Amino acid sequence: MIKFEELNIEQFVLELKQKKFTATEVVKYFLSKIKKDKRNSVLESFDKSALRQAVIIDEKIASGAKVGKLCGVPIIIKDNIFYAGHKSAAASKMLEDFVAPYNATIVDKLLAEDAIIIGRANMDEFAMGTTGSLSAFGKTLNAKSDNHYAGGTSSGSASAAASGLCLAAIGSDTGGSARCPAAWNGVFAIKPTYGTVSRYGITAMASSFDQASPIAKNAKDTALVLSVMRGKSKNDATSIDIKPVKFGKKLRIGYVKQVWEHKKDIQKSERYEKLFENLKNMGHEIVNLDIKNMGTALTAYYVIVPAEVSSNMACFDGLRYGARSKEEKNIEEFYKATRSENFGSEVRRRINIGNLVMKEENINTIYNGARTMRAELKNEFAEAFKKCDFIITPVTPNEASKIGEITDPLQAYLIDLFTIVANMTGCPALAIPFGTGNTGMPLGMQLLGAAHSDDALFAAEKIIQEAMK
Amino acid sequence: MSKYEVTIGLEIHAELNTKTKAFCGCANEYGAKPNTNVCHVCLAIPGTLPLINRAAVEKTIAAGLAIDCKINDIAVFERKHYFYPDLAKGYQISQLEKPICLGGGIKLGTGKFIRLNRIHLEEDAGKLLHNAVSQISLVDYNRGGVPLIEIVTEPDIANATEAVEFLEEVRQRLVYAGVAECRMEQGGMRCDVNISLKPKGAKKLGNRCEVKNLNSFKSVARAIEYEAKRQSELLDKGETISVQTRKWDEGAGKTTLMRDKGEAYDYRYFPDPDIYPIRITDRDVAEIKVAMPKLAHELKTQFVTEFGLPEYDAHVLTKNKLLAHFYLDCVTLLKEPKAVSNWTMVDIGKMMNDANTDVPPVTPAQLTEIIKMAMDKTITKTIGLELLQKVSGDSRKSPKKIAKDMGLLDGVSDAEIKKIFEAVKKDKPALVDDFKNNPQKVLPFIIGQVMKNTRGRAKSEIVEKLAKEFFK
Numbered sequence: 001m002i003k004f005e006e007l008n009i010e011q012f013v014l015e016l017k018q019k020k021f022t023a024t025e026v027v028k029y030f031l032s033k034i035k036k037d038k039r040n041s042v043l044e045s046f047d048k049s050a051l052r053q054a055v056i057i058d059e060k061i062a063s064g065a066k067v068g069k070l071c072g073v074p075i076i077i078k079d080n081i082f083y084a085g086h087k088s089a090a091a092s093k094m095l096e097d098f099v100a101p102y103n104a105t106i107v108d109k110l111l112a113e114d115a116i117i118i119g120r121a122n123m124d125e126f127a128m129g130t131t132g133s134l135s136a137f138g139k140t141l142n143a144k145s146d147n148h149y150a151g152g153t154s155s156g157s158a159s160a161a162a163s164g165l166c167l168a169a170i171g172s173d174t175g176g177s178a179r180c181p182a183a184w185n186g187v188f189a190i191k192p193t194y195g196t197v198s199r200y201g202i203t204a205m206a207s208s209f210d211q212a213s214p215i216a217k218n219a220k221d222t223a224l225v226l227s228v229m230r231g232k233s234k235n236d237a238t239s240i241d242i243k244p245v246k247f248g249k250k251l252r253i254g255y256v257k258q259v260w261e262h263k264k265d266i267q268k269s270e271r272y273e274k275l276f277e278n279l280k281n282m283g284h285e286i287v288n289l290d291i292k293n294m295g296t297a298l299t300a301y302y303v304i305v306p307a308e309v310s311s312n313m314a315c316f317d318g319l320r321y322g323a324r325s326k327e328e329k330n331i332e333e334f335y336k337a338t339r340s341e342n343f344g345s346e347v348r349r350r351i352n353i354g355n356l357v358m359k360e361e362n363i364n365t366i367y368n369g370a371r372t373m374r375a376e377l378k379n380e381f382a383e384a385f386k387k388c389d390f391i392i393t394p395v396t397p398n399e400a401s402k403i404g405e406i407t408d409p410l411q412a413y414l415i416d417l418f419t420i421v422a423n424m425t426g427c428p429a430l431a432i433p434f435g436t437g438n439t440g441m442p443l444g445m446q447l448l449g450a451a452h453s454d455d456a457l458f459a460a461e462k463i464i465q466e467a468m469k
Numbered sequence: 470m471s472k473y474e475v476t477i478g479l480e481i482h483a484e485l486n487t488k489t490k491a492f493c494g495c496a497n498e499y500g501a502k503p504n505t506n507v508c509h510v511c512l513a514i515p516g517t518l519p520l521i522n523r524a525a526v527e528k529t530i531a532a533g534l535a536i537d538c539k540i541n542d543i544a545v546f547e548r549k550h551y552f553y554p555d556l557a558k559g560y561q562i563s564q565l566e567k568p569i570c571l572g573g574g575i576k577l578g579t580g581k582f583i584r585l586n587r588i589h590l591e592e593d594a595g596k597l598l599h600n601a602v603s604q605i606s607l608v609d610y611n612r613g614g615v616p617l618i619e620i621v622t623e624p625d626i627a628n629a630t631e632a633v634e635f636l637e638e639v640r641q642r643l644v645y646a647g648v649a650e651c652r653m654e655q656g657g658m659r660c661d662v663n664i665s666l667k668p669k670g671a672k673k674l675g676n677r678c679e680v681k682n683l684n685s686f687k688s689v690a691r692a693i694e695y696e697a698k699r700q701s702e703l704l705d706k707g708e709t710i711s712v713q714t715r716k717w718d719e720g721a722g723k724t725t726l727m728r729d730k731g732e733a734y735d736y737r738y739f740p741d742p743d744i745y746p747i748r749i750t751d752r753d754v755a756e757i758k759v760a761m762p763k764l765a766h767e768l769k770t771q772f773v774t775e776f777g778l779p780e781y782d783a784h785v786l787t788k789n790k791l792l793a794h795f796y797l798d799c800v801t802l803l804k805e806p807k808a809v810s811n812w813t814m815v816d817i818g819k820m821m822n823d824a825n826t827d828v829p830p831v832t833p834a835q836l837t838e839i840i841k842m843a844m845d846k847t848i849t850k851t852i853g854l855e856l857l858q859k860v861s862g863d864s865r866k867s868p869k870k871i872a873k874d875m876g877l878l879d880g881v882s883d884a885e886i887k888k889i890f891e892a893v894k895k896d897k898p899a900l901v902d903d904f905k906n907n908p909q910k911v912l913p914f915i916i917g918q919v920m921k922n923t924r925g926r927a928k929s930e931i932v933e934k935l936a937k938e939f940f941k
């Protein structure tokens with residue numbers, strides 16, 4: 001039996017087209033793997049529609065018709081992405097029985113390239129969290145260890161991709177939600193340039209930060225899936241086409257003072273020192289950068305994101321769809337009961353923070369202050385990318401913790417320190433596996449590039465792999 | 470009462486007459502079956518995103534130009550948050566910091582200028598339908614997302630008369646600019662009144678109350694008068710006015726408390742991340758200005774200076790946009806401005822009044838054909854009016870053809886006239902003597918009889934000539 005999960009997508013599609021195996025065989029293989037999986041990474045497999053889709057693809061191949069770039073590729077989507085006729089619950093009680101009434105733009109694009117969506121992945125409720133343990137349907141376990149967090153919020157997507165339950169998974173990334181679990185499970189993920197992937201059909205968390213992100217076991221597959229997902233969409237006024245930026249032969253690599261002055265808090269920082277050394281020896285340039293808002297960005301992030309969250313969560317009032325409380329005293333009580341019964345604690349916390357920072361007496365000092373910080377950070381990054389092509393940081397300072405070790409929300413928020421800057425500035429960021437940490441769990445490296453340098457980051461990744469040898 | 474000065478500011482909402490809603494492709498249409506003009510976007514299904522309707526922005530700009538506003542070069546949409554069943558998203562897309570239009574204003578008949586603060590674009594909410602029998606409330610989201618402009622004045626208005634005059638002028642300008650229908654009975658135009666009292670001559674404004682739920686200009690006037698009285702009585706008693714939102718009760722003729730300042734809602738405005746700020750260039754504004762239909766006062770000036778109409782005619786004709794344009798079209802077909810004005814103002818006006826409509830019942834071609842026939846005395850005015858009734862409501866009917874079919878265009882022979890004389894004489898033999906004594910006294914009667922019997926086909930000078938011969 002072929003271990004399909006070991007093939008890269010290009011090879012897989014080629015062999016499928018050569019009829020070495022059928023899409024039906026492939027789908028059955030992955031569905032059975034999902035059923036046996038004990039990590040709770042997949043909330044539901046779409047057996048019926050996946051098998052139906054497989055038959056169509058097999059017929060297409062048999063008839064010699066032209067097939068798409070992702071022909072027969074089994075893909076798992078995060079539970080906040082709409083696949084018409086299938087449940088999309090954002091891992092919340094609020095939407096437990098909600099069936100997506102239409103396709104997300106990215107789902108349309110994946111299907112147009114003949115991908116097969118085989119299931120929906122667990123996640124932190126409404127994409128709020130860092131560890132993958134805040135799902136209303138139980139925590140996701142790490143692909144490498146049942147005792148460790150999968151990371152979040154695209155916990156199921158990353159864990160499933162890393163444990164070979166699919167050839168690629170789609171997550172979403174608001175502050176590191178795809179990159180953190182990718183790093184902790186030892187796979188690749190890219191948070192694309194803001195706007196290049198349509199948000200239409202993805203339950204919004206923080207609208208000015210959210211981007212859907214492909215997760216896969218190698219860079220090439222990740223890049224291929226991204227190329228299918230992106231493009232300006234008529235349903236999303238903030239969506240844009242990519243204007244690819246290229247790097248020169250001699251890479252200019254950003255070394256941010258504010259990141260590396262905390263070396264002792266970064267696991268295996270010596271490995272990074274070695275990498276910088278090797279890159280320099282290969283003729284690339286290391287550029288020293290001073291980004292003052294690097295440290296304060298987190299504060300601003302946890303003001304603006306909750307503000308947008310509280311607004312985006314306002315539609316869940318129990319009237320038109322989703323869960324509704326039996327409380328019927330009056331509309332006010334009905335709202336309160338519906339929302340407190342069906343939102344989890346982290347969602348409620350962020351809604352409350354959001355409401356607090358936007359209160360009339362706080363909006364100027366706190367909310368607008370955070371917006372100013374965000375604008376300054378954007379400027380600083382724009383300046384930095386005049387001097388360098390991309391910046392190297394860890395994805396998270398540490399490897400995945402053991403389940404139960406992270407109890408304080410603040411402790412969780414700090415994990416996002418390096419990832420949030422990409423969402424704050426709209427820049428693309430690629431997460432690359434970077435060996436293992438102190439207890440043998442995977443670590444990830446992050447390449448942060450200028451807007452529209454997504455493809456260039458994949459090209460740079462090859463050189464970095466050389467330098468790591 | 471006279472101890473106090475009343476200060477009034479208005480917030481006027483008008484629904485724009487775009488084909489589609491402000492942020493989705495649903496039809497913007499009044500009176501459709503509940504929840505038929507809805508989609509994933511205006512029902513706030515997760516994952517949906519608003520798409521700004523350019524026509525709504527353009528119409529807001531046109532509204533601004535009609536009231537002499539400055540058009541902002543950047544307009545920002547913000548989210549205004551509150552929970553209510555008719556508001557699907559839990560927030561309304563509106564504008565706060567950077568509305569599309571700023572400033573502007575309207576000069577009243579007295580010469581007093583009422584300043585505008587702004588005009589911004591937002592979306593309307595759905596409608597709640599309460600069923601008293603079944604004790605349930607239902608929501609109709611058809612109106613949810615319909616583009617709405619909010620026109621906010623400075624507190625420059627001093628009494629109900631000024632308020633109503635201002636409102637009438639605003640309505641007229643919006644209708645003429647072609648941006649809104651302003652049908653108050655359909656909720657197409659609504660108004661909130663902010664009203665406060667201060668001692669005469671005082672600089673500082675008193676605490677104000679906002680009165681909501683005013684659905685006619687009459688209610689606005691009544692509510693202002695009621696509030697001015699209520700507040701002055703409280704002040705007379707030495708009490709302070711608390712800042713309140715009050716609701717007008719049309720039946721009871723009074724305002725009642727909705728909420729106190731302590732309960733003031735914090736809307737937590739912030740720029741909508743789903744809609745980027747829109748840039749409005751001078752060229753955009755110029756293009757909209759050129760394409761804008763003429764406003765009432767511009768047409769009035771044209772009617773007086775170009776057509777030589779009396780001020781009164783021009784005023785009456787421009788009260789209703791459709792009538793004004795109807796008149797304009799008629800004059801293009803028949804260069805007899807005053808005659809056309811008389812027929813339009815009086816006769817067409819009466820027909821519209823009787824039918825309780827603001828749409829002229831005939832086409833300009835039909836009316837001018839009738840006026841032409843009346844002017845060359847082919848028909849009498851009475852017949853003309855009869856023809857108007859006959860073609861009313863059917864633009865395909867030709868008054869000339871009807872007149873012809875009725876034989877009204879055929880001449881009348883002398884013999885036929887004499888026959889009528891015979892009949893008249895038979896009926897009133899005394900007429901012959903009367904004629905001999907004072908022909909001028911009875912001639913009108915005789916002519917009248919002939920006209921009646923020939924349905925006005927006879928020419929009065931011929932009848933007169935023949936009568937003189939017949940009765941002498």
